[in-house]
Amino acid sequence: MQWGMDTCPDCGNHDMRVRLLDGSPVFRCELCGGEFGDRAASESLRDTLEAQHHGFDPLVWPLVRALNQLPGLVVGEASAGDEERAVLPSVEIAVRNEDCLLQLENLAKALLLGAAAMSCHWVVEVEYRRHLAFVLKPRFPGEVTARTVRDAQGDLERLRRQLERDQKLGWWQHPPEAMNG
Numbered sequence: 001m002q003w004g005m006d007t008c009p010d011c012g013n014h015d016m017r018v019r020l021l022d023g024s025p026v027f028r029c030e031l032c033g034g035e036f037g038d039r040a041a042s043e044s045l046r047d048t049l050e051a052q053h054h055g056f057d058p059l060v061w062p063l064v065r066a067l068n069q070l071p072g073l074v075v076g077e078a079s080a081g082d083e084e085r086a087v088l089p090s091v092e093i094a095v096r097n098e099d100c101l102l103q104l105e106n107l108a109k110a111l112l113l114g115a116a117a118m119s120c121h122w123v124v125e126v127e128y129r130r131h132l133a134f135v136l137k138p139r140f141p142g143e144v145t146a147r148t149v150r151d152a153q154g155d156l157e158r159l160r161r162q163l164e165r166d167q168k169l170g171w172w173q174h175p176p177e178a179m180n181g
Helices: 039-054 061-068 100-113 146-166
Strands: 016-021 024-029 035-037 073-079 090-095 121-128 132-139
Touching (some): 016 039, 035 039, 039 061, 061 073, 061 146, 073 100, 100 121, 132 146
Antiparallel strands (some): 016 024, 024 035, 121 132
16 A cells, blocks of 8 residues: 555545655545544554543453443443553443343453453452442562553453354353353
8 A cells, every 4th residue: 555545545535644654654534424544543543543532542442342341331441551660451341231240240250361462461340439339450479560561451352252152152152051150
């Protein structure tokens, strides 16, 4: 694709903006909103704009979006972590309705099954944060360093992919009759 895209292939508009994402140009039509260029870069740009619209850090947004799709759960707050302050990422999950316990059980099972692919040990803990909240976060026993934060941030995308994959599996869609909840 050439750098000089000056006309939108969808609507013919000439008001095109270009952004470089990871060295790849993404062209956006200011009239119809069409985006053209490298697919991964275009998806990254869409995720960034969507994250900003919803008030989340683009690094944690794909995981937030996946968690919000689980029946009975809603993400209240999420942090991508902070290397400089040695703060690990976390996602606060609130309950929306009675479907929550099954989804939390499935989330915990997914964390257990996918633990080998993660850099950190991820858990769901119950905390009181002005209300009862379930917090998805890495459990790290030692001193948190910038490297630990980077490792945990790298897990965010792996967690999203794992959740989206596991939701399609039989054990997630058809729980056993005798449930723990």
